[in-house]
Amino acid sequence: MRIPILKLHDTLLISIQWELDDQTALQFQEDLLHKIHETSARGVVIDLTSIDFIDSFIAKVLGDVISMSELMGAKVMITGIQPAVAITLIELGIRLEDVLTALDLEKGLEKLQRELED
Amino acid sequence: MRKLIFNYVQTHKGEILNDWIEQMRQQADERTFTAMSPQMFTKTSSEFIELLISNFTETEREFQAKLTGFAEKIVKFGWPLNVVTLGLQTFRQIVSDGMRKDGLVDRDNFMEFVTEFDHWMFPLNDAIIASYTNTWERTVSLQKIALQELSAPLIPVFEKISVMPLIGTIDTERAKLIMENLLNGVVTHRSEVVLIDITGVPVVDTMVAHHIIQAADAVRLVGAKCMLVGIRPEIAQTIVTLGINLDQIVTTSTLKKGIEEALEMTERKIIEVEEKR
Numbered sequence: 205m206r207i208p209i210l211k212l213h214d215t216l217l218i219s220i221q222w223e224l225d226d227q228t229a230l231q232f233q234e235d236l237l238h239k240i241h242e243t244s245a246r247g248v249v250i251d252l253t254s255i256d257f258i259d260s261f262i263a264k265v266l267g268d269v270i271s272m273s274e275l276m277g278a279k280v281m282i283t284g285i286q287p288a289v290a291i292t293l294i295e296l297g298i299r300l301e302d303v304l305t306a307l308d309l310e311k312g313l314e315k316l317q318r319e320l321e322d
Numbered sequence: 323m324r325k326l327i328f329n330y331v332q333t334h335k336g337e338i339l340n341d342w343i344e345q346m347r348q349q350a351d352e353r354t355f356t357a358m359s360p361q362m363f364t365k366t367s368s369e370f371i372e373l374l375i376s377n378f379t380e381t382e383r384e385f386q387a388k389l390t391g392f393a394e395k396i397v398k399f400g401w402p403l404n405v406v407t408l409g410l411q412t413f414r415q416i417v418s419d420g421m422r423k424d425g426l427v428d429r430d431n432f433m434e435f436v437t438e439f440d441h442w443m444f445p446l447n448d449a450i451i452a453s454y455t456n457t458w459e460r461t462v463s464l465q466k467i468a469l470q471e472l473s474a475p476l477i478p479v480f481e482k483i484s485v486m487p488l489i490g491t492i493d494t495e496r497a498k499l500i501m502e503n504l505l506n507g508v509v510t511h512r513s514e515v516v517l518i519d520i521t522g523v524p525v526v527d528t529m530v531a532h533h534i535i536q537a538a539d540a541v542r543l544v545g546a547k548c549m550l551v552g553i554r555p556e557i558a559q560t561i562v563t564l565g566i567n568l569d570q571i572v573t574t575s576t577l578k579k580g581i582e583e584a585l586e587m588t589e590r591k592i593i594e595v596e597e598k599r
Contacts, residue, residue: 283545287505290540294501299539306545307512 207232209239215247215316216240216278219309221254229265236269240276247316248273251309253284263298270303279304279319283312323431323438330421331375339371341416342409349408366399374413374446386449393453397461403454410447414439474500476507482514483584485577489522497533504537508546515584516541519577521552531566538571547587549573551580 205228210217216239224232240248250266258266270280281304285293293300304319306312331338343364373392376385396406418439421427427435473496478484486504508516518534520526526534538548550573553561561568574580585591 282543285544287502287509287540287544290505290543291501293543294536294540300543305543307509307514308545311545 206235209235211239211243211245214243214245214320215249215313216243216245217249217251219251219253223255223257224262226261226265229262233265233269233272237272237276240273240278245278247279247281247320249281249283249309249312249316251283251312252286252289253308256286256288258289258292260296260298263293263296267298267300270300274302279316281306281312281316281319283307283309323434326426327417327421327435327439327442330424330426331417334420335371335375338413338416338420339368341420342371342412343367345412345416346405346409349412366396369395370409371413374410386453389449389453390457393450393457397454397457403451403458406450406454407447410443410450414443470499474503476503476511476516478507478511478513479581480585480590482512482588483517483581484508484511484513484515485517485519485581487519487522487577491524492530492533494529494533497530497537500533501537501540505540505544508541508544513546515547515549515587517549517551517577517580517584519552519580520550520557521554521577523557526557526560528564528566531561531564531568535568535571547572549580549584551575551577 207218207220207224207228216236218232218236236248239245250269270282273280282300283306285305304312304315306315346367369392373388376388418427418435421435474486474488476484476486484507486500486507488500492500504516504518507513518537520534523530534550538550541548548571550568550571553573553575572583574583582592
C-alpha cells in the first residue's frame, strides 16, 4: 500500500498512519522525490502523530528522505513525533539535525510558512 | 507428644512470657529496645508469644493473616530480623528447659521431643522470616516509588513554557526517567520551550552532560526547544574544562533569565503596570 502525498499550495502533505515496512518506506522515498520534482514544491510536512514505534531502518530512510528533499530545494518539517519515537531515534544516534520539527500539524504548517517567507 | 508440648506451653504461658522478656533484654542489642517504651515492649512480646501459640490452635489461614499483621508491625517498630530469630530461639530454649525441669521430657523420649518440636518450629521460622522479608521488601519498593515521583517533575509555568527543576545527582536510570517525563510533559502541556533547571545538581560530568544533550535533542524532535538554566560558575568551569560542547542548547545562569528568554522566544514579555491602585 502506498502512502498518499497531498499537495497544498506549494507544500506537500504526508500523514503516515500505520507502521511502515521496509518496502513501503522505500516506495515512499521514491514517490515523494518524484512528487517534489513534479510540483516543484518548496516545503514538505510529514506528520508522524499516529506512529508510536520506529525501527532503525525506517529511521534511516526517514533521515535520507529529509536530506534528499533538502537537496531538491524543499524544506522538510516533521510534526507530531511521539516521545517514544523521539527516544528511539536519539538512542539510535539519528539526530535529524537540520530538520524542522513541531508539536502538531497545525503548528508545523504555520512554522513552515514563516520559514518559507524569510 | 505434640499435645504434651502444647499443654505445657498453654499452661505456663505467663512464666514463659516473663522468662522470654527477661532473656531477650539481656541478649538483644541495647538500641533495639531503647526506642520502645517498656509497656510497648511487653505488649509486643506477649503478642509474639500469643502468635507462636496460636499456630497450634488456629487454622492455617488465620495464622497466616495474624503473622503478616505482626510482621508489618515489627517492621514499623524497627525490630531487626536477627532479634526476631533470636526471639524464636529463646522461646524454644525456654520451653525445652521448662519441660525438662518439670520432668515431662526425660532421656527416653528426648529424641521424640526434639523431632516434634522441630516439626513445629521450622515451618514457623520460615513463615516468620518470609513474612518479615516480604513486608520489608514492600516498604523498600514503596519508598522507591515515592522517590521516583519526586525525581523529575515537569511544571508548566506559562502557556507554552514548562520548567523541570532537577535536584541531586543524575544517574543513567534517572536520566531515562527525566527524558520520558520531559517528552511526555512537552506533548501533554503543548509546551514550546522547556527549561531544565540544574541549580540543584551538584556535579555535571561528561555522562550527565551527555544525558542532557540527548534529552535536548529528543525535545527538539518532538517539536519544542530546550534550554538549560541555573548553570553555576563551578558547573560552567567543569563543562569547559571537560571539553563538553553545549553549543546547540541555549543556556543561562539563572531560571529568571531563562524564563525571560523563553518568553521572548514565544513572542511575549513581562511588563510592569504603571497605574497604582
